[in-house]
Amino acid sequence: MTGTSDDPILTAENLRVTFADRDRTTVAVDGISFSVRRGETLSIVGESGSGKSVTALALLRLVELGGGRIETGTILFKETPDTPPLDLVRADRQTLRDLRGRAVSMVFQEPMSSLNPAHTVGDQIAEVVRKHEGVDKAEARRRAVALLQRVHLPDADRRIKSYPHELSGGMQQRVMIAMALACKPALLIADEPTTALDVTIQAGILDLIRDLKAETGMSVLFITHDMGVVAELADRVVVMRHGRIVEENDVAALFRAPQHPYTRQLLAAATMSGARRLPAAVSTAGVVEAGGTKAPLLEVRDLVTQYPVKTAGFKRAKTHFRAVDGVSLDIHPGEILAIVGESGSGKSTLGKSILRLVEPASGEIRLAGTDILGLKRPDLRRLRRHMQMVFQDPFGSLNPRRTAFSQIAEPLVIHGIAKGADLANRVEGLAKRVGIPSDMLSRYPHAFSGGQRQRLCIARALALSPKLIVADEAVSALDASIRAQVLELMLELQREMGLTYLFISHDIGVVRQISDRIGVMYRGKLVELGETEAVCSAPADAYTRKLLEAVPVADPAASRRMRRAAPGAVGLPA
Structure with a gap:
């Protein structure tokens, strides 16, 4: 921990933060104690609801603006080794205003x-x-x-x-x-500053924070749910769960020998332990049969999807932006094809174009030999029984005014497939298949966790026994351990039901764990397509290499070796 000192710049003792509503009080932070040493990066890691972000907000008393209350504890801040400690819990508002942005600064998740x-x-x-x-x-x-x-x-x-x-x-x-x-702060508090960013952008921000810390000698308190980011950046780690600290250690020691079961769970989820399967075996089962190769389930040829763009100037001529620019691919029965790329690459537009949720300008799409682009609306509606989509935001995909039962039942009712006791049995069977107990089906979406809501969306997608599921960033909004559970569920369903997936993601590290093949999109074009391990082990395209290099590795020694050996910036395709 070069450049660090045992002298703490900030020390929190017995910190307890609560939120009160009309009929109950919620304890968000429950009597925690920790310190940030001068010149070090301390990461507080945990999943949603662990109390890590509330802790960060409490340090500058910003939690009070959102209805939180610091019930007990002290937060001692020493701007320099020679200044007396200041208890931020008891500081007056003028002192806090002077401190914020000058001696202590904060960077939030959503700029x-x-x-x-x-x-x-x-x-x-x-x-x-x-x-x-x-x-x-x-x-x-x-x-x-x-x-x-x-x-x-x-x-x-x-x-x-x-x-x-x-x-x-x-x-x-x-x-x-x-x-x-x-104002050259002594302490920078960064609360999930890279969570909403693509992996290459995230890598750039992490490099920037690391370089600025080395230049200025400032201390950093970095809040995250991502153990790969912790491995990249931290000197020490505090692990939080349910408002309490369950483990604290130097980063190398914690990754080498985690003591608490929850820490081990986070690390297992970060490396997707146990979720990897053999792509070659799946490909052989799904693509090759006796006597030859199965015909593709989905065929896409020279697909173009574009949007009108008005140009500036007196005449305001109309041009077109090609979100999908001449993409061709096949997906075979039982296969998982992943499409990966950053925001704006065209990957989500490709998924929506295949289902005709947006209308392509030209090209060809065939599902089991049927020309999708040539279908009239009634025929397209019937065909959509065989194509379903799972979106990134499960809460936005579910109707907040309808129960879980009615949402799973909806496609069965719309297509006239089941009613009465048969409908109830089918819905309960689908819920059981995705791990939702039948006694929860009378609840509304707000009563479910993020992972459970995504399971409901998967159950609804399975209701019509589709041939193809398009999963568009289906696990991107989930914590690492919940993401691992949902991915394992999708793999299990794929094995049981012979499902075919088009899995869209910005995270090549995630898709590497589950896909048979990977296609990489950049600026609307498919710049690389191949077997997963071939693409990840020996990428042919510069952009693919850039994506792989940017993935955080949940191993401090490995990530820092890679950083030292990393070449200069990779040129991107024009």
């Missing part, structure tokens, strides 16, 4: 929620500088440009005039980090 949409990013950074440093407008602007350059935002002189919505997610997060660094 668009933190940035003001009505002001340019340059004005927002300059405001922080002027508030805490007392400089004039011109000097504040000069520093804002320098800060954007420091966080490697391209064309900083021009970007300073941009509004938040004009920047990509990765650029927005760099602006947030620039703002957090404006």
Whole structure:
């Protein structure tokens, strides 16, 4: 832990945070104690509901803005080794306002929620500088440009005039980090700052935080649910569950010999322990039969899907943006084909085009020999019995006003397949198959966890015994252990029912665990397609190599060896 000291910059003792509503009090953080040493990166890791983000908000008393209350405990902050400790729990509001953004800064998960949409990013950074440093407008602007350059935002002189919505997610997060660094804080608190980003953008942000820490000597408290990110960045780790600390150790020791069962569960989920199967065996079973090769279940040829774009200027000519640009692929019965790429690559549009949820401009799509693009609406509706989709956001996919039973039953009712006792038996059987107890079917979506809601969506997709399931980022919004459970469920159903999946994801590390073949999309084009292990072990395309290099490895020694040996930036295809 080069550059660290045993002298703590922040010490929390017996911290307890509660939230009260009309009839009950919820304990979000239950008497935890920890410290952040000067110059180190401490990661607090845990799943949704563990209390890790509430802990981060409590440190600067921001939790009070959301109805939280610090019931007990002390939070001692020492800005320098020579200054006396300040108890932030008992500090007055003026002291806290002076501290926030100057000595302690915070970066949140959603930059668009933190940035003001009505002001340019340059004005927002300059405001922080002027508030805490007392400089004039011109000097504040000069520093804002320098800060954007420091966080490697391209064309900083021009970007300073941009509004938040004009920047990509990765650029927005760099602006947030620039703002957090404006007054050279002694401590940076980063609450899931890379969770919503693509893996390559995430890798860039992690590198940036690491480099800035080395340059400035600041301490970092990094909140995350991702053990791969912990391995990349942390010196020490605190593991939280249900508001309590269950384990704390140096990062190497914790990964080498985790003591608590929950820590072992997180590590197993991060490496997808036990979920890997043999792609070759599955491919042989699904594709080859006696006497030759099975015909593809799905055939896509030269598919183009485009959207109109109005150009600027007096005449406002209409052009088209090709979200899917000449894609061709086959999926065989019983196969899992993964399509991977970053935001804007066209992968989700491809999935929706195959189901004709958006209309392609040209090309050919055949399901079991049937020309999908040539079907009229009534015929397409009948064919959709054989093609189902599972979306990223299960809560958004379920009707909040309908019970779990009625949502699973809906496709069976619409297609006139079952009613009465037969309908009830089918719904209960589907729920049992995905691990939802029948006594929970009378509940509404809000009463289920994220993983359970996704299981309901899978049960509904299975109701019509489809030949093909398109899973569009179906596990992206889930914590690691829940994600592992849902992936294992999908594999189990694939084996039992002979399902065929088109699995769409931005995370090549996840799809490597479950797919037979991988297709890589970049700017609407399929730039690589092949057997999973061949693509991951010896990628032919520069963009595929970039995706693989960006995946965090849940092994501190391995991830840091890879970082030291990593070559320069890989050029992307034009």
